[in-house]
Amino acid sequence: MRIDQINVYKVQLPVKGGTYRMASDDVDALDSTIVEIVTDDGLTGWGETCPVGPVYQPHHALGARAAIAEIAPGLMGAEIASIRLLVKRMDERLNGHGYAKAAFDIAFLDLLGQRLGVPVSTLLGGALVDRVPTYYSLIVRPPDETARIAADKVKSGYPRLQVKISGRNLEEDVAIVHKVWEAVGYKARLAVDGNRGLTVAAAIHLDRLCHAIPFVFEQPCNTMDEVATLKGRVTHPVYLDENTEDQNAVLRAISLGIADGFGFKVTRLGGLTKMATMRDLCAIRSLPHSCDDAWGGDIIAAACVHLASTVEPRRFEGAWIAQEYIEGHFDAKNPIVIENGHIAVPQLPGLGIKPEPGMFGQPVATYAS
Numbered sequence: 505m506r507i508d509q510i511n512v513y514k515v516q517l518p519v520k521g522g523t524y525r526m527a528s529d530d531v532d533a534l535d536s537t538i539v540e541i542v543t544d545d546g547l548t549g550w551g552e553t554c555p556v557g558p559v560y561q562p563h564h565a566l567g568a569r570a571a572i573a574e575i576a577p578g579l580m581g582a583e584i585a586s587i588r589l590l591v592k593r594m595d596e597r598l599n600g601h602g603y604a605k606a607a608f609d610i611a612f613l614d615l616l617g618q619r620l621g622v623p624v625s626t627l628l629g630g631a632l633v634d635r636v637p638t639y640y641s642l643i644v645r646p647p648d649e650t651a652r653i654a655a656d657k658v659k660s661g662y663p664r665l666q667v668k669i670s671g672r673n674l675e676e677d678v679a680i681v682h683k684v685w686e687a688v689g690y691k692a693r694l695a696v697d698g699n700r701g702l703t704v705a706a707a708i709h710l711d712r713l714c715h716a717i718p719f720v721f722e723q724p725c726n727t728m729d730e731v732a733t734l735k736g737r738v739t740h741p742v743y744l745d746e747n748t749e750d751q752n753a754v755l756r757a758i759s760l761g762i763a764d765g766f767g768f769k770v771t772r773l774g775g776l777t778k779m780a781t782m783r784d785l786c787a788i789r790s791l792p793h794s795c796d797d798a799w800g801g802d803i804i805a806a807a808c809v810h811l812a813s814t815v816e817p818r819r820f821e822g823a824w825i826a827q828e829y830i831e832g833h834f835d836a837k838n839p840i841v842i843e844n845g846h847i848a849v850p851q852l853p854g855l856g857i858k859p860e861p862g863m864f865g866q867p868v869a870t871y872a873s
Contacts, residue, residue: 505543505584505619510576510871512569513538513864517554517801517830524556524829525644525668531557534799534826535565538864539572539607543584544873547618550859551611552807553603553771554800554826560699561746561772561798563603569868571604576871579608584615587777602750602774609775610807610855617854624810624855628780631813635846639664639695639794639822642684644671651683654692661844664693664822666722669710670701678713685717694719695767695821700726700746704733711738722767723747732762743767743793743821750774754782758789765821766793770807783815796824802833805840805847806855813849823847834859 517534524531536554543549558564578597582590590612594605617624625631640657642650642665654665667684669677681696688694696719698707707724721738723745725731734742745767748754751774757763766786773779779795786793795812797804805825812823825840825847833839835857840847850856 505545505547505615507541507579507582507584508544508873509542510579511540511542511867512572512576512869513540514565514569514868515801515864517799517826520829520831536800537565537568537572537604537607538803538859539611540867541608541611541615543615547615548858549584549611549613549615549618550803550855550857551607551609551614552800552803553607554798554804555603555771556798561603562749563772563798567601568604568607571598571601572607573869574598575605575608576869580871580873584612584619587612587616591777602778603771606771606773606775609777610770610803613776614854621853623850623853624776624807625813625849628776628811629814631810631849632815633813633817633849635848636795636809636812636820637663637822637846638842639666639824640828640845641666641697641824642668644668647676647679647683650680651687654684655687657845658688658692661846662692663845664695666695666697666824667719668697668699670698670706670724674706674709678710681710681714681717681719685719695722695743696720696740697722697745697767698724700724704730707734708737711740715739720765728753728757728762732760735762741765745769748772751778751782754785758785758791763791765791767821768793768795770795770797770804770811772798776807776811779811780814783811786819787816790819792819792821794821794824796822799826801826801830802835802840802857803855803859806850806857809840809847809849810855812847834863836860
């Protein structure tokens with residue numbers, strides 16, 4: 505089974521229900537890059553990478569497609585058998601740019617799973633559950649509105665809520681944390697997400713003004729060095745998210761003891777293969793983490809869920825997917841959907857989804873043997 509053709513598609517994903525607001529940016533539509541790999545024996549594998557604009561991370565859609573253009577010609581004729589060898593081949597074509605390589609990595613695993621007749625979760629070590637919990641992201645809104653939505657999402661089955669803060673005055677952030685806690689209490693676990701937007705002083709103030717409310721503090725400050733200064737000065741557990749830009753960053757955070765858990769993104773860490781290594785590293789230190797991605801459709805959602813199913817449940821913080829914020833599905837027959845705050849793990853070979861033929865239109869680039 506060798507790579508015969510690679511097609512690259514550009515897909516616009518408008519945000520359903522209005523602007524998605526974070527500390528770093530306001531997003532109205534996302535530019536997702538889809539990779540289709542066709543083999544010489546007729547199998548098709550799919551991958552996806554969808555950065556949340558150009559400022560959330562050092563990733564952007566044009567960069568993904570430029571990186572793919574460097575990598576794709578060197579993959580022509582490659583055998584889909586050893587994922588490690590394919591990763592090595594990509595690294596020989598381009599240094600870095602893991603978020604672009606992740607789309608290929610996901611597609612490779614999709615193809616290998618189809619060839620072997622097993623789900624991707626099996627290739628990643630084996631599923632421990634048949635459905636995984638997700639969590640709802642409460643974007644930056646006024647306190648009362650945020651609390652109302654939080655209560656509604658808990659009623660619909662979400663076991664965890666992520667409360668986005670920063671980018672405004674500290675008093676409003678403190679009010680939102682208190683309002684959400686009053687609305688849901690112990691009915692859901694809370695993560696208060698600064699998205700790198702707080703100063704060290706503001707993070708310490710918020711921690712103390714909300715000391716009686718149980719939550720994890722997710723990426724409160726911009727740099728890992730800033731986060732490191734919070735150790736011993738805040739009472740809430742601190743999770744790293746945006747700072748985990750590659751495997752070395754995760755290893756550094758663990759070795760320094762500055763992270764009590766992580767918000768992991770599949771494409772940010774370079775794909776499922778590399779993220780599985782971080783999963784195992786966290787297991788050694790009993791560090792909880794999520795299995796998310798920045799954005800995207802059913803392809804990246806399926807990838808997140810497959811990996812999520814292999815994480816020990818007591819250390820698992822949820823698999824965030826963008827389904828609540830986008831219209832429709834790439835695969836209407838086998839969509840990745842949230843039901844009662846959980847997502848069923850696909851059981852079909854490979855990723856378990858097949859985009860509808862022609863739904864992405866004409867490729868923006870094609871590479872062939």
